[in-house]
Amino acid sequence: MPIEKIESNAPLAQSADIRADNIAKLKALFPELLTEGSGGAAINVDVLKALVGDATATDADEKYGLNWHGKRRARQLALTPSTGTLRPCPDESVDWDTTQNLMIEGDNLEVLKLLQKSYSGKVKLIYIDPPYNTGKDFVYPDNFQDNIKNYLELTGQVEGGAKISSNTESSGRFHTDWLNMMYPRLKLARNLLREDGVIFLSIDDQEIAHLRSMCDEIFGPENLIAEMVWEGANKNDARQVGVCHEYVLAYAKNREQVPSDWGLKKEGVEPILHEVKRLRKVHITNFQGASDDLAGWFRAMKATPSFAHRRYKFIDARGAYKEENPTAPGGRRFDLINRRTGSVIRLRPNRGWGFDQAEFDRLVAEERVTFVTETSVMIRLYLHETDSMTPQSVFYQPARSASERLGRLMEGDVFDFPKDEDVICKLVEMATRSDDDKCIVMDFFAGSGTTAHAAMNQNSADSGRRQYVVVQLPEPLNPTDKEQKVAANYCDQLGKPRNIAELTKERLRRAAIKIRAASARNTRATGQLALEEAPAAPAKPLDLGFRVFKLDSSNIRAWQPTGDLAQDLVDNMQHLMEGRTDQDVLYELLLKLGLDLCVPIEARQIAGKSVHSIGGGVLLACLDAHIGVADAEALALGMAAWHKEQAPEGDSTAVFRDSAFENDVAKSNLAAILEQHGIKQVRSL
Template sequence: MKKLTPADPEARSDDLVAENVAKLKALFPELITEGPNGAAVNVDVLKQLVGDATVTDCDEKYGLNWHGKRQARQLALTPSTGTLRPAPEDSVDWDTTQNLVIEGDNLEVLKLLQKSYAGKVKLIYIDPPYNTGKDFVYPDNFQDSIKNYLELTGQVEGGRKISSNTEASGRFHTDWLNMMYPRLKLARNLLREDGVLFISIDDGEIGHLRTLCDEVFGAENFCGVIKRRAARKTAFLRKRMTDMCDYVVAYVRSDAAAPLSAGQVSDGTRPVFNEGNTVSVRVLRSGAIAKCGDGTYNAGTYAARSLSFELLDDLKVTDGRVARDVRIRGPWRINQETLDRTLFVTRNLGLRRTMLPEELDQAKLLNDLLDDNTCYNEKGSEELQQLFEATVFNNPKPRGLIEYLASAAGVKEKELVLDFFAGSGTTGHAVMAQNAADGGNRRYILVQLPEPVDPENKEQKVAADFCDKLGKPRNIAELTKERLRRAARKIQDENPQFAGDLGFRVFKLDTSNIRAWNPKPDDLEAELFAHQDHIVEGRSEADILYELLLKLGLDLCVPIQEKEVKSQGTEGKKYTVYAVGYGVLIACLSEEIAVDDVEALGQGIVGWRKELAPAGETTCVFRDSAFADDEAKTNLAAILNQNGIANVRSL
């Protein structure tokens, strides 16, 4: 016997408001919209439905609006409060690789990448969470997204429950749109002028996504929608129609992007007639190929598919060739010159022409993926099963799909591919595999939230157990990195001669290394002393250095060199100096710089810069708290300025 509790529906009275809303929605679907607290009634529409003439059209305009859109737009414009901390211990070939894997909320990461990678990405592919009505882990806090990320990943105390995204909440579409809008705004900035965006989506949000992307990228930059058969067999779970396909929506950054290619044309034929064209007479020359069989075909009217044409002369065929010239009247799409350069192929007198030499090897435009077994989700599952020997992800995108899209976008040497919903890491795997296949050196950036996997959740148990087996935290980002490690080993084993890049640098989103001024009013004196050093306690020189790269707009894989400069003192102290990008940035992040060592340090930096001979200006950076007094700081700046280094900064 079940015991009722106050939480059980049977123990509560009927929700009359919900019933009334449901009845109104059944009668007038356009009447119900989404509001801040759930389903809402559009009063203006209600007035129109009952014939109230006071409703005006002053607010009517074409577009997609939802609750929170203004805040979502502002969120994309709000500066990031975080940084990316290097994690060499999680990386592969840290010193040489040009690939990046970034753990963190992709909204914050996209903000941080703006200076360094704006206008540099050739292809963005994303497979965002499909809006299934279940929770999705991107509940942006409009006040402090970095705090939200830290709470989700357990790096601070006081974690909060993730907002539910259920259809019953009345925010089924609103939550998803608020999640996607700022990310797409930021992603657009990263694309090159000839860049391409592909987004995998199902039929639940494709309509909204199209309208959203039209607003962000411009409707004129919409390329089309690729219909992809995602499964070989249907699950028969749909109420009215089977669901075996999803979609890939394609946009370009601008007209500078080339047509999306589905490979090269190598052979084939082309039609010669076109409905609606002016009817005229052309001559089919003697010697043209004829596959209609030897014999004589009497003059008269014949059909070519739905079109008709007229033989004005008898057509005689001998040994598969036209025996003499024949006049033909029809709605020709080619002129006599083109006709003379081509050989006709005729089957039951259905006339077609062979392709001209200049038409061969032209690009075929992109089309649907309905019969390509390399693009089924089952193929993606097979690929992961081979790598992990376990089902750690459900329905991962197959490598073949990403390779197809990258080829369509024309991603070539040293060009950059970005995926900020990295998931199982298929995009990175595909880029490495394609490089191994053709000897290329394409690069990738993957961004993945370290979303926890729960061993108590039936669908996540295998993934959680696998993380335990690896001795890693239970989250998706760890599985992403492990997939890339295993894929790299497999690619190397299968291509032993390949000497390209199979590594990746790992960075993790965290709060800034530079301490923000946020004093406690009850103990201002203590706060002043605590903020004497502007660097957060426990942060390494590498942490600070890579934050400088982000702030100065330098690539996170730019070469970094180290050199020790000896002091002039009797203690023989040495100062570590870093040169980034062959001298574009020079930094000494020592915690203390003795007054007597200012001259030696300054001259050491000047001499090394001359050796490096950077192409542009050099920025020099030091810890502000490292100097004993302002005089020492001024003297060092003067030495550098006198030797052509004018841009000197302190943290």
Template sequence: MQKLTDQDPETQSADLVAGNIEQLKTLFPEAFTEGKVDFDVLKQLLGGTVDDREEKYGLNWHGKRRARQIALTPSTGTLRPCPEESVDWETTQNLMIEGDNLEVLKLLQKSYAGKVKLIYIDPPYNTGKDFVYPDNFQDNIKNYLELTGQVESGKKISSNTEASGRFHTDWLNMMYPRLKLARNLLRDDGVVFISIDDNELINLRQLTNDVFGEENFVGIFPWKRRTGANDSKSFYVSADHEYLLVFAKSSQFEFLGVEKNLSNYTNPDNDPRGAWARDNLTCNKTAEERPNLFYPITDPESEIVFQCNPNRVWAYESERMKRIITEGKVIFPTNPNGTPMYKRHLAELRSNKKPLSTWILTAAESTDEQDDALNMRFPLNSNATKQLRALMGSQCFNFPKSNVMIQEIISQTSEAGELVCDFFAGSGTTGHAVMAQNAIDNANRRYILVQLPEPLDPENKDQKTASDFCDQLGRPRTIAELTKERLRRAGRKIKDENPIFNGDTGFRVFKLDSSNIHAWEPNRDDLADTLLQYAEHLKTDRTEQDILFELLLKLGLDLTVPIEQKTISGKTVHSIGSGTLLTCLAPQISNDEAESLALGIVEWHKQLSPSGEAQIVFRDSSFADDVGKTNLTAILQQNGLENVRSI
């Protein structure tokens, strides 16, 4: 029976460096010598694509190398389940994770890499105020627990003020590793939307060029978030707008788009090429700009000559025009003063969808039906504030994003069964929007939200209302508590307003914490005492459920995968994923119980009939000695269950 320890790669969060090296080996095996990369050979293989210049185009700042290294450093934490704070724990496919999103993103790598269709984030804007994302290169879990008040700490919350001299640098160092990890979660046809204002738009564009590749830039969508206000810092300019910066994972991404109206495509002349419609034969260029497109054409039947408009010339050069006239693709009018039209067949359309405009309209703006089909329309932020106040019964959040905004993004980028992620969850708008959009189109999209349990200060006038609200709920004074309460209320409201909707409005709550497995930290002054303390491999204050879900993370299984349990020989045995993983984490298994337990597991495994090889995991300290462990392992392996481990 193999023992899983905290040093085992399989029990750690994803090793991104090792993964990168393996990919490089697959592509360029000849660039490796004795297991190391030979950069001279790699440069030769890459040819002219290697840039060796000292001065290169791109964004650099103090700490970028360290920020990249932080993204590659495995997490020492885990996610502990909290069924008592969840809604529909047994059935829901949604996740609300309380913790530092950097560590959470690391922990999600094995289970969710390449599975997320849409990421929307509204990160802290760089306004010169404090933001609590201080990343510690050595032990971010310890740092996180101290700064969120979960363990005693004398540390001050880090700040990012203009006076610090690192105003942009600190913000970039916070964002860079999170975006690097987020990219790994996206499917190849996935996309990320990032809300941002003027302070960091330019730097964020450069940063996302670096992380996602400039070729995957989709667009910048400006939108008016409020009516003009006299809040200008200088130049008497009111900042009443924000942006959505959009990048794709690859060229496989496409907006779902707006369906074109194809009712004007008919076939009155029984054209064998099928239905067609009249289209413009000119383009918006002048004769001075494009003299090669300025020439007369002749109707071959009536021999009427049609002159070109010098302010709007033909769309095609003369040779191609002659060809399409011969093919019967030009419709000539009987009136010499009329305008020839192009006969566009339905089969010629590259898509039956219209492209979206990057200009976002406010809900109050009146446009014609054609424009409405091309523009996304979002209400002002004040509408979102009013709606959230009505839902919560209190002004808990300032400037929340609009449900309508996120729903529009969701409807244009994701379909039924796909996964949406927001790791700066804030007020929980993304989760609310996923549930609301599912109710509209009867889909079953899922969400993963991550929110830091940032403490609320009742002495701070900007946080007092939110802090008092948490007191009324009898819950800790943190932003994450508000996020969860908003999701609970939103789910109930959606059910009430859509009685025939039977979709998922629940969520599983998990909280970031240190691993359930003891990390080896010897006291060199008293090694005997250290050995005694570490005789139990697992922490004694953790439950079976804590350990079970850490196993799911470490082995790369979905945190909402179906889990069954059965009592065998008086011990609880869990089946995860229809028998893909079978675990018994009972604290004690006697030698007499080991044989009957093994036979019971074999029988249950036969009934489950999993499609792939099953893994069997036990608590190592459960066995009184090696006899019971050896006998149990032998019985399992004799019955085809070879992959037996202990933790």
């Protein structure tokens, strides 16, 4: 069996080909829809009209929706595969060997393309705070022909190309440039969402109308969950009206798959529950004594959020509760019977009961009713059963507080307008579950790293297992620009390159240290209570690390003629780019084969060669520089034995360096032995 060589233009060397996938789906549904065109498979529009009915066909010029110059190109840009890769950077990472979190440095359009195979349909929540298009912020100028080269030039990693600049209103394409930047990114983002996934998008009034129309088209208007209003602070330069809010749009991939009830923990509840637990251990069954002490505790907590819940001042065997009148205006009017005495319980004028007789009898049986008199009752509402609330579409969080906290964390004001991690925490709490082992939170406009910080905070608060994936452009910082001088100098103090991605990574490192210290304090504070309880199962360690990857051109050399044919042929005998490591190549294989970037990788020496097993044998790779005829059999048999030992589900792939084989005999012998032992997909680079 010949070994298939992976060329730079081969499907395995590129990100997911969404266009080809779409055509394959159409072909499976309607084989007659496809015909041959000059560029290969083409859609027969006349057949399409016949299939859906002419009555549903609409003239594009008369169609309702948002249109702008370049929209067709923006749509094509989302479908164009990327030829780039993500290079691992363990030295810049935290807890590389154990973490499941990713911090990716690069152009988010290319990164989103590269993540399509590995993360399609796996992301639970996306939060983005994109450029608001105020005229001062940078809007990515994508290059349809070679966006990797464009990215490297923009970020100063290679010479030439355009420099990063703001999108000013005088450009003549003010809204158009912004729409062309956002559209392909949102198209790709939707592919990454789980069926029950949601996306939150922050924006102000400059582009809210355009963004909502665009999201209606991409996600469907039926999947709009809410348009929330975030009240922050007034602008001092206001003329007619002081704008003190911005927006958060929430869309689902499939709203029917999203839980019907989202809840937020009421602030200040957790300390009360801890105190109730302590008092019940002290007073045992003396509920009156426990209630008296709880009322005293509330009086001492006047300056805290817990004081707002002071009506939950009674304790019984279930926990803390408050007593509520069970009647309301417009309730059900009937004679409610006290089954113990047979007497009718009085109903106040112009009121009605909030339950029927059967429900009342159940509450009595569960001891949730307090009989003030034989004909007067109150209902017990327990704090632990009412500790969450439905999120409101309008909320207040002062904008300045996030800047102040981040300034203290970073020991410097390196970001002007960071998003508030407390607000993002609430969004994470609303839309995710703490016990979801495969919950990925993503932000591809990471900025200061607020979303990753919020995900770690929420995991610490509820012992969650969320993973984060954040992407940030290494946008250069100019020390001569007064608005960037502080941030540029900060990078100099760290000994890091002057770009925003370095600030993102530093924020995540510092946030992890702070969260770890707070978690240790909380553990010590609750340790005594834990000792008195039955031993619990050990909690999964809090993941506060992250793996750093950087966008770059593919490790697989593309044919780039210079005019010197003889030299070009010599250069291309080596199919891997000079200066790339085995680890670089391994992670490109993970991306192109659709494996998670945090999947386990093991290494063994087999026949004197270094062999890597990825994902429990799903991928076997030997990238040694020389495989002779004498080595081939022993290497193949050793790899086959390791593959059998791991017994992976499904087909496995084996990959080798093409230039490593001494000759075709070594290559064909190795491939034949692997095929005999069930490894039929053998590739070379």
